[in-house]
Amino acid sequence: MATDETVSRVTARYPAPDMTPEQFEVFVTTLFDSAKIHIPGLIVQPRETIQGTDGSFDFDATVRYQLAGLEFLVLVEAKLHKNPIKRGLVQELHSKLLSVGAHKAVMISTAPYQSGALKFALTHGIALVTVTEGRFTYENRMGVPPPDWTPPPTREDGANWGTPTFVGHCYSPGATGGLATTLMSTEGPEYVAELLLGVSPASND
Template identity: 45%
Template sequence: MSQGREVEDAPAFEMLRYPAADITAAEFEEYVVETLRSVHKELDNVVVTLHDVLEGVDGSYDMDGTMTFESGGMKFRVLIEAKRHSHPIKRDIVQILHQKIQSTGSHKGVIFSTSAFQRGALDYAKIHGIALVVVTEGRYTYVTRSATKAPPLTREHARTIGLPDFTGHAYTANPETGETSVTIASQEHPSYLAKILMSQPPNASSI
């Protein structure tokens, strides 16, 4: 195996498990919005706003989206970035989102992406409690027990067996071990996403 920066910047292996989603800009935006709104079953007064402008202590920020909700009588705000890229997301994008969270006094940040995240981006996100969601097509998540490698399902076939067109895999830090935790982030499993949105970074007590 090669050494040095190439290894450090390589996407996490798990993120490369599925092919990139064939998704339009409109489909991607709709997926992100509807996935976030699905947690209304778990959290109160959920509001998702696209292209929201927020005032921070050091200026204004034009966000791809924001989300507010209430839980336990408290109100929370989450900053949303949506990256429909063909290349892996770099660490600096996650760092900039973290700066925006701090400046605006927000609770958390989530980055939805159609591509994988570089290792440095994943490590930084885990430390600071930012969730990274890789969006793929639901049909790629279907596994057969065939002795030979079966071709991937078509979207039409996948729909007939109840698979969504698109689904997400969220990468966060396990609060107990700090290791990478992979969770489904989809409209079909809103409780998982709600737990991600409510989570704090492992070092929250020292922030």
């Protein structure tokens, strides 16, 4: 039986990525930059400090854009962690969102999320993303992943298959009350715009 401290299995489906802090930062910024095709004027700012109602807060990145004459702010926290992300970290991000008056908040992690963290995020509209190696997400032409990797695929394998080196997995409420997982990469900017920034591409095209 799952508890708040149990690692959410769906967020731990693939091995943790082998990436440097620099690669992680590039992945995060380019992922949001890709949404510019659907959101003209979008600005991604790495490492920004914002004053809130109860103090100032440092964010790994912020995203700003305008829509229908209104200005929107999205907060981004990037966790290059090995240990599962706890509920408390997601709660802190939600508190910061309220304090600075942001429109949305996104947490991107190289580690899986505990069940309590995932539940809190889904309840309060915090977007959660787990980063993994793209080579493990390859599916054949029938849309079915190979049943067993022996030996595990290499990055060269992934490049030959046309998969990005790193990809993200975003978790959101499913249509029938379950959990939906959407693959995130620069090749799918419409998903970045809708699920991470809260903008339907159709409304801005």
